[in-house]
Amino acid sequence: MRAVVFRAPFDVRVEDVADPELEAPGDVIVEVELSAICGSDLHPYRGREVGIEAGTVMGHEFVGSVVEIGREVRSWRVGDRVVAPFSTNCGECSSCRIGLTARCVRGQLFGWIENGRGLHGGQAAFVRVPLADATLGKVPEDTPVEAALFAGDILATGLFAADLAGVVPGSTAAVLGCGPVGLMAVSASLHRGAQRVFAVDPVAERRRLADELGARALGIEEAREELVGSGLDCVLEMVGSPEATRLAVDLVRPGGTIAAAGVHTEARFAFSPGEAYDKNLTYRAGRCSVRAYLEEALELAGGAADDLTRIVTDREVLDNAREAYRRFDRREDGCVKVLLVP
Ligand SMILES: NC(=O)c1ccc[n+]([C@@H]2O[C@H](COP(=O)([O-])OP(=O)(O)OC[C@H]3O[C@@H](n4cnc5c(N)ncnc54)[C@H](O)[C@@H]3O)[C@@H](O)[C@H]2O)c1
Ligand SMILES: [Zn+2]
Ligand SMILES: [Zn+2]
Incomplete structure (x- = not known):
């Protein structure tokens, strides 16, 4: 064959x-x-x-x-x-x-x-x-x-990530990475009742697709400017890089949850135990x-x-x-x- x-x-x-x-x-x-x-x-x-x-x-x-x-x-x-x-x-x-x-x-x-x-x-x-x-x-x-x-x-993984991040009716969420998996996570978060979903990716065509699926799409710098301190309940990290983890920690509100569905191969977290403590952070990860x-x-x-x-x-x-x-x-x-x- x-x-x-x-x-x-x-x-x-x-x-x-x-x-x-x-x-x-x-x-x-x-x-x-x-x-x-x-x-x-x-x-x-x-x-x-x-x-x-x-x-x-x-x-x-x-x-x-x-x-x-x-x-x-x-x-x-x-x-x-x-x-x-x-x-x-x-x-x-x-x-x-x-x-x-x-x-x-x-x-x-x-x-x-x-x-x-x-x-x-x-x-x-x-x-x-x-x-x-x-x-x-x-x-x-x-x-x-x-x-x-x-x-x-990809769609099952989007649903999983939304659940892992604790997306419930009324949540505000950001999806980092608008590859196929991130795009499904946008739809899944809306399906779970998120009130507002932001989507972050450096690639313009992918941001356009996220917009079409109902998110408000932003570039990485735009996201930093607009979303830090905006009280995001949930961040769905659908990239799998230390940079994306870092962005997730910076964007999520105190007491919020990060779901890391991107595959990570690095040996250390991109944030410290002290930061996790200071933000009352919940970080959940893994394979769907x-x-x-x-x-x-x-x-x-x-x-x-x-x-x-x-x-x-x-x-x-x-x-x-x-x-x-x-x-x-x-x-x-x-x-x-x-x-x-x-
Ligand atoms: N947990 C699971 O069970 C599971 C299942 C399927 C896929 N995955 C993983 O999910 C990840 C995404 O999969 P995919 O098919 O969409 O891959 P992909 O490579 O097509 O998409 C990744 C996207 O992230 C963007 N990106 C890169 N750096 C970024 C940053 N710092 N901030 C925001 N966006 C950034 C890229 O431009 C790209 O559009 C991969 O790591 C994949 O292995 C995990
Ligand atoms: Zn796959
Ligand atoms: Zn078994």
Whole structure:
């Protein structure tokens, strides 16, 4: 089959690789209908997250149909249309039982193989899904495929970040970073009832999309000028850099909450324990438990598909993925969200 394969930083290629096969009785094989490139794919692409092996099939956002079923799979039949969260989960361990499926003891990320262990990803014609009963979600018949794709990662993560930041009816919130995940966090915060949502990004096209989704978008310096001291209850940090953390701490009001959903790789916080104390700060972080949000995200995405999918700037056949990664990485030509069609 054709697949997007990681070779080295800044070097992904579309190659012919072996079709995936069932390996465990709980596996299914999914034929991919649509996949996408995520900001998280840029971390290994840019060499910022290391350890991924050359030869790994990339990608963790995909929607498709079940084509093969392991003998212990109970929930799925050939032909079912499914969406996967970006990681697998067993549904039974102590993390899964409390809804923290992102930290399942048996969970694995799609598109990450390290030291010979892990899972190939969904930027391919087919993908193997372990723990399929607990992991996959059913795509309702009337849900557009793009909306289902968003539910499996970026929209679920937006809802998660809004909850983590404590967005409730009447809150004022700022979303830092207007990439696909930040843009979904804008919609999710409004959906949770935020009274006012500001959105911050240095890139003008991305700010325009945030405006269209209902935020008031600002550049970084503008945000510092207008929002420091303005009493922001919640800051959703959807970037994953020390600079963004710093901005979040400066913007949030005393007693407010920062939700850090951007992926961080640095060893230290960009603020001190003393600052946290002086601001009565709550700082919450981590990976989204997509499985726990999947049904809500599917419903929300299904009802708002036209609005949400306006962030899709590029729709490419899988064979053009190498070039699409390059454009997405450089944010060229207003590139915001890239879909890949196998
Ligand atoms: N927690 C989770 O479960 C989860 C899930 C999905 C993605 N993520 C992470 O969320 C982050 C965003 O993902 P994405 O796909 O939108 O990525 P992206 O790279 O497309 O978007 C990041 C945006 O942040 C902006 N930015 C950079 N520095 C900034 C600053 N100091 N202040 C404000 N904006 C700034 C960039 O211009 C860009 O538009 C990534 O780190 C990704 O890995 C986390
Ligand atoms: Zn992702
Ligand atoms: Zn589990």
